[in-house]
Amino acid sequence: MAERTGLREGAARVFSLAAAIFLVFMMIFTTLSVTLRYVANWTGENDVDIMVWAFATCIFIALPAVTLRDEHVVVDLIDHIAPKRTVMVMRWCGLLLVMIFLAISFYKAVPVALEKMEFGETTMSLDINRFWYWLPMLVGLACATLAAVVVALSWWRAGVPDQSESGQPS
16 A cells, blocks of 8 residues: 555656646746836736746646645535544545546536637737647646546545545644
């Protein structure tokens, strides 16, 4: 089990690092854009297109890491007073809903992304095909769906961990 958990954490680190790179890029890009605007009177007409792409990439590339680490936002109103078995059933239901939501989101996003590519819809200022904006979403949703399946298999084999073990606060 430790080896599988190590593989899960390793994969989560790769996705986290990729998301962090895009976050750092956004911070540096914003700083440079604002500085150049004041120092050199440069107007960054393309800034919005670049930032939208970087932001979407950051969010959707981080999603598999969040899923692998079981760090989705939770509201534990009754977890402390409900029987342990009830909490375990609720966690399984939550994971199943996450899997369904991610799979449906991916399924619904694929035709839209392909439509952008087929019809050549581009961004206003940079003239980049909008498919490239959808690609990080597709990759993130597909990988997060697979990550949820991996978590479910892990839970099936080793049992549902306590929230304190899965990265959630107790």
